[in-house]
Amino acid sequence: MENDNLILRPISGPGELALFSGLPYVLNEELADDLGEGRRRADWLWVALRGDRLLARAGWWGRAGADSPFLLDIFDVDDNGADPDRVDVAERLLRTAMAEVVPAGAAAPKYLRMVPPDWREDAAARSAVEDRMSALARTGARPFVERLRFQWSPGTPIAEPAGRLDFRPIRDTEEVLSLMTRVLDGTLDAHSRDDLTRMPAREAAVKHYEDELAPYLSPREWWRVAMLPGGEPVGFVTPGRNAYNPVIGYLAVLPEHRGHGYIDEILAEGTRVLAAQGVPRIRAATDLGNTPMANAFRRAGYTDFERSILMSWP
Structure with missing residues (x-):
């Protein structure tokens, strides 16, 4: 033209x-x-x-x-x-x-x-x-959400296990989808909240899994379920590699276990998994309004290096 x-x-x-x-x-x-x-x-x-x-x-x-x-x-x-x-x-x-x-x-x-x-x-x-x-x-287009982008660098201390939680690899796709569905209750994530206005929680979990987690280039064996000593799941984390960087892709605590500081231990485990691979950095992100998650990254030594702005069309 x-x-x-x-x-x-x-x-x-x-x-x-x-x-x-x-x-x-x-x-x-x-x-x-x-x-x-x-x-x-x-x-x-x-x-x-x-x-x-x-x-x-x-x-x-x-x-x-x-x-x-x-x-x-x-x-x-x-x-x-x-x-x-x-x-x-x-x-x-x-x-x-x-x-x-x-x-x-x-x-x-x-x-x-x-x-x-x-x-x-x-x-x-x-x-x-x-x-x-x-x-x-x-x-x-209209503003959708502003997100904080974090980076962890090698040499940054990783908190030692506190002993309150045990960790194991996620068993299969059904287990991760079940956990993702459960953590949508009370989520502060803008994308998830938007999805929940248009679809059931299970469908939203499947959409997120297929869009974000399934394309990872890394082994799913890196993903971890956090459990109480008796085996009850508390939350999970999906450390992995996307097409560009090692990432903490999904980090969550189940609704009934929120408020006890478990997020710090789960993030430390995900960081530990990636650090063991000798990665040059770890990237992560959360919504500007998700203060609890942002503070967890900061406590773990992740630095706010960038922000992202998302806009969408009706």
């Missing part, structure tokens, strides 16, 4: 990744691998150009080999010179690209963006975040 010298189009292929990477973002370094592994496609990576100047870009990510994307996780606006029409350009790019990328009749994938932990206090970072969110809002 060309209008007022503005060109809106997808990149032609790997040869234009340098063009697409002309705006800075941490995911730029992953683009070539993602494209090669089928997690991205050239027709999911769109640019807005005037001449050879990159004004904005939008990029979607999906499961390897999927026919449609799972997330809009790259959306940038060039603020050099503070062009007064930069938000208009970003909106036009997004509308044009979405019409081509999102299958007819399908729900638009959520938008996900990593931002500095102090983005509200840093004037430049705040302006960039607000420009992007403004363009997204004009297309109908």
